[in-house]
Amino acid sequence: xxxxxxxxxxxxxxxxxxxxxxxxxxxxxxxxxxxxxxxxxxxxxxxxxxxxxxxxxxxxxxxxxxxxxxxxxxxxxxxxxxxxxxxxxxxxxxxxxxxxxxxxxxxxxxxxxxxxxxxxxxxxxxxxxxxxxxxxxxxxxxxxxxxxxxxxxxxxxxxxxxxxxxxxxxxxxxxxxxxxxxxxxxxxxxxxxxxxxxxxxxxxxxxxxxxxxxxxxxxxxxxxxxxxxxxxxxxxxxxxxxxxxxxxxxxxxxxxxxxxxxxxxxxxxxxxxxxxxxxxxxxxxxxxxxxxxxxxxxxxxxxxxxxxxxxxxxxxxxxxxxxxxxxxxxxxxxxxxxxxxxxxxxxxxxxxxxxxxxxxxxxxxxxxxxxxxxxxxxxxxxxxxxxxxxxxxxxxxxxxxxxxxxxxxxxxxxxxxxxxxxxxxxxxxxxxxxxxxxxxxxxxxxxxxxxxx
Amino acid sequence: xxxxxxxxxxxxxxxxxxxxxxxxxxxxxxxxxxxxxxxxxxxxxxxxxxxxxxxxxxxxxxxxxxxxxxxxxxxxxxxxxxxxxxxxxxxxxxxxxxxxxxxxxxxxxxxxxxxxxxxxxxxxxxxxxxxxxxxxxxxxxxxxxxxxxxxxxxxxxxxxxxxxxxxxxxxxxxxxxxxxxxxxxxxxxxxxxxxxxxxxxxxxxxxxxxxxxxxxxxxxxxx
Numbered sequence: 266x267x268x269x270x271x272x273x274x275x276x277x278x279x280x281x282x283x284x285x286x287x288x289x290x291x292x293x294x295x296x297x298x299x300x301x302x303x304x305x306x307x308x309x310x311x312x313x314x315x316x317x318x319x320x321x322x323x324x325x326x327x328x329x330x331x332x333x334x335x336x337x338x339x340x341x342x343x344x345x346x347x348x349x350x351x352x353x354x355x356x357x358x359x360x361x362x363x364x365x366x367x368x369x370x371x372x373x374x375x376x377x378x379x380x381x382x383x384x385x386x387x388x389x390x391x392x393x394x395x396x397x398x399x400x401x402x403x404x405x406x407x408x409x410x411x412x413x414x415x416x417x418x419x420x421x422x423x424x425x426x427x428x429x430x431x432x433x434x435x436x437x438x439x440x441x442x443x444x445x446x447x448x449x450x451x452x453x454x455x456x457x458x459x460x461x462x463x464x465x466x467x468x469x470x471x472x473x474x475x476x477x478x479x480x481x482x483x484x485x486x487x488x489x490x491x492x493x494x495x496x497x498x499x500x501x502x503x504x505x506x507x508x509x510x511x512x513x514x515x516x517x518x519x520x521x522x523x524x525x526x527x528x529x530x531x532x533x534x535x536x537x538x539x540x541x542x543x544x545x546x547x548x549x550x551x552x553x554x555x556x557x558x559x560x561x562x563x564x565x566x567x568x569x570x571x572x573x574x575x576x577x578x579x580x581x582x583x584x585x586x587x588x589x590x591x592x593x594x595x596x597x598x599x600x601x602x603x604x605x606x607x608x609x610x611x612x613x614x615x616x617x618x619x620x621x622x623x624x625x626x627x628x629x630x631x632x633x634x635x636x637x638x639x640x641x642x643x644x645x646x647x648x649x650x651x652x653x654x655x656x657x658x659x660x661x662x663x664x665x666x667x668x669x670x671x672x673x674x675x676x677x678x679x680x681x682x683x684x685x686x687x688x689x690x691x692x693x694x695x696x697x698x699x700x701x702x703x704x705x706x707x708x709x710x711x712x713x714x715x716x717x718x
Numbered sequence: 719x720x721x722x723x724x725x726x727x728x729x730x731x732x733x734x735x736x737x738x739x740x741x742x743x744x745x746x747x748x749x750x751x752x753x754x755x756x757x758x759x760x761x762x763x764x765x766x767x768x769x770x771x772x773x774x775x776x777x778x779x780x781x782x783x784x785x786x787x788x789x790x791x792x793x794x795x796x797x798x799x800x801x802x803x804x805x806x807x808x809x810x811x812x813x814x815x816x817x818x819x820x821x822x823x824x825x826x827x828x829x830x831x832x833x834x835x836x837x838x839x840x841x842x843x844x845x846x847x848x849x850x851x852x853x854x855x856x857x858x859x860x861x862x863x864x865x866x867x868x869x870x871x872x873x874x875x876x877x878x879x880x881x882x883x884x885x886x887x888x889x890x891x892x893x894x895x896x897x898x899x900x901x902x903x904x905x906x907x908x909x910x911x912x913x914x915x916x917x918x919x920x921x922x923x924x925x926x927x928x929x930x931x932x933x934x935x936x937x938x939x940x941x
Contacts, residue, residue: 502801506771509798510727513820517733520823524740534736541729 273449277442282435289427293420300419304412309379312392315348316405320394323350323357323401345411347389351402368404369393376402381409448472452480464491507548507677515541551678554612558685564606571614571642571711572597572635574607578614579633582622589627593618597635601642603711605690613686616679617646617707625650630702642711650704658696719834719854719877720744720895722766724754724780725796726773730819734767737823742857743830744874744898751775758784762894763791764834764881767826770797770808778811785812792833796821831855838881845880847936850919852880866918871896875911879924879934888931 269276347363349356356365368391369375370382375393382389384406391406448469455467466484469476515538522534579595586593621631625648632647653661661680687694692711699706721738725731726749735745746763748754751772758766758780770777781793795813797804805816814833817826831854835843845852849862857873859866868876878895879887892908912924912932925933 502799505800506798509819510730513798514727514730514733516820517730517737517823521733521737521740524737524823530736534733537729537732544729 273446274439274442277446278435278439281438281442282431285434286431289424293424296423297416297420301412301416304415304419308407308412309390309392312379312390312405312407313394316392316394316403319348319350319358319403319405320396320401323352323396323403345408346406348403348405353400354402357401363404363406367402368406382406448476452476456483462494464488464494503677504552508545511541511545511548515545548678551682555678555682555685558609558682558689564609564689566604566606568602569605569607569610570600571603571610571644572599572601574610575614575618575633575635575644578611578618582615582618585619586622586631589622589625589629591622591625591628592630593622594630594632595634596632599637601635601637601713603642603690603713605711609686609689613683613692613709614644616683617644617709620679621646621648621650621705621707624648625704629704632702637713640713642713644709644711645706647699647702647706648704649699649702652698652704653696661696719764719830719874720746720761720898721830722754722757722761722763722791723747724749724751724766724772724777725769726750726771727769734823734826738767738827738830741823741827742854742870742873743827744896746898749773751777751780755780755783758789758791759787762891764895765792765794765830765837767794767796767830768813770795770799770804778808781808781813782811790837792837794826794829794833796826828855834881840881845877845883847880847883847934848923848938850876850880850923852877861919868918869911869914871907871911872915872918875908876915876919879932883934883936886927886931886933892932 269279344362347360347368348358349360349363349368350358351367359365364385367375368382368384368389370380370384370389370391372380372382375382375391376395377393379390379392382391384391388409389406390409390412391404394403394405395401396403448471452467452469452472455469464487466487467480469480472480518534518537518541522531522538525531525534576595576597579593583593618631618633621633625631630649633645634647635642635644637643661684684694686692687709690711692709695708695710697706697708698704719742721743723731723734723738723745725734725747728749731747731749735747738745746757746761748757749772752774754766754768754772754777755775757763768777768781772780777795777797781795784791784793792814793812794815794817795808796817796819797808798819800818808816814836815829817829835841835845835854843853843855845854850866851860852873853859854877859868859873859876874896875892878892889908896908896911916924922938923934925935927933
């Protein structure tokens with residue numbers, strides 16, 4: 266395999282020139298065979314004609330004299346043509362270059378027709394003819410080398426102009442290819458000159474149609490990167506906002522504590538400072554969880570018993586719920602194994618139950634259940650809280666989205682984390698109003714894994 | 719000085735209210751945009767601290783709405799949005815100052831005092847009338863160079879008078895300056911405080927305009 270040049274221009278040039286030279290060579294070979302065949306026919310015809318003349322002439326001149334007469338040489342090709350006329354096996358007439366012996370070479374019985382013979386080290390084409398009374402024998406021969414000269418001359422005249430044209434053709438092709446690939450060079454320049462963060466579409470005014478898919482794909486890519494960057498930018502701005510507020514609160518509360526003379530008030534301000542620290546800590550942890558989730562590949566999966574996991578989460582959050590005088594119920598009749606990562610699933614369930622406890626009013630009822638339904642495992646968290654309007658339910662999971670008017674502190678990241686973990690585990694999440702309790706109902710639906718033992 | 723604080727974050731709002739109270743402000747705290755707009759329309763505040771990311775109605779919308787309604791209360795925007803375009807937009811919509819969280823409490827108070835001073839066309843840091851000089855930052859009053867001890871209410875009342883020197887203030891206006899929400903106003907409280915001020919600073923400073931209210935006279939009457 267020949268190594269082609271790396272530039273498109275070089276490749277096109279090499280390939281086109283190779284094809285052109287190949288076609289020319291094939292043409293030359295075909296011309297060679299064709300011309301040599303035609304030439305043989307024509308010159309053989311001449312030999313036969315000359316032989317016929319000599320036979321007729323000899324038949325009429327029998328009476329003249331029987332001595333061999335040398336015919337004069339009249340043309341520069343004449344030495345290459347020879348003839349012999351025998352009358353009753355005696356040499357009657359011959360050309361100057363013809364030998365005395367009949368031009369029969371190795372073919373001793375040669376009397377009629379064509380043959381190609383080796384005579385005195387040269388190749389001859391000889392036509393032999395007998396007179397009607399078989400007393401006259403004529404040989405007309407021609408050296409094959411003369412035929413080859415003619416053939417070469419014909420080929421030379423055909424091939425020379427082609428060979429001369431080749432460099433011109435190469436230059437012309439180079440120019441044509443250069444012009445042809447110029448849109449690609451312009452695209453390259455346009456891309457090279459772009460700012461690192463410039464994401465406006467590339468425009469090539471006279472781009473050939475073959476390049477349109479490439480330019481379109483490129484612009485599509487720029488658009489996707491733009492969307493991604495925009496969402497990252499918004500995330501950074503939102504994260505800054507969400508982090509600044511608890512820090513501002515910590516600072517202000519600390520200043521209040523410093524300036525407060527009243528002990529009870531100072532105590533309150535100091536406790537608030539601690540609250541602010543807890544909030545900032547939780548926010549940072551959530552941001553870290555989210556960034557780990559978004560950066561990492563698929564986590565290690567194993568069979569996880571969702572029932573046991575949910576039970577543990579409910580037990581952990583029971584104290585908080587009791588503190589708000591809420592009723593937190595848990596219901597699971599059997600182990601429900603699903604494939605998943607235990608740590609991540611715990612984060613998911615904890616977020617959902619914590620949300621229910623946090624955003625439901627005091628004395629609310631919260632019900633967590635894990636059950637099997639048609640080969641699926643369904644975890645549901647329902648509450649008797651205020652629920653959410655349809656529009657708000659749809660926005661759950663947008664980073665930093667918080668329900669308007671909610672006085673409970675929250676980062677708006679919990680649902681982003683829930684959605685992300687669900688996506689990693691291919692879980693289906695449905696958010697609805699609870700038919701039983703009237704508040705929010707969240708259902709997490711998983712395909713059941715291995716059967717429980 | 720009575721100001722409105724609009725901040726949805728419980729912890730920060732609570733801290734700002736307590737801190738600004740320590741520094742001598744009367745603070746009304748609302749936690750959403752609609753309440754902020756309602757209060758700014760209904761009451762006369764010396765200034766307002768407005769968070770931008772408020773629930774129900776965005777801070778900038780509140781600001782635009784009250785400016786459209788012709789309410790000139792100085793507004794200090796307190797926000798976590800620090801991008802320059804955000805600041806420009808905030809100031810263009812009608813904010814008088816733009817402070818990015820987290821903020822130092824004392825700086826916030828100083829900025830509020832400056833806003834109020836400017837709104838009343840007072841270029842100096844200290845307010846003065848006749849031989850009385852009031853320092854809002856130090857919350858101190860001197861008469862003819864001698865310190866005068868005033869109660870919190872008396873100080874607030876004198877400051878309200880001095881900010882609106884040579885203008886008649888009704889009893890209702892003065893009451894609004896003196897009391898934040900949830901504090902019962904005794905029917906004759908203003909009269910009692912004015913009586914005390916006259917006792918401590920002399921009668922030439924605050925005049926009674928019968929049937930209308932009271933007025934602080936900035937320049938000493940020619941004798």
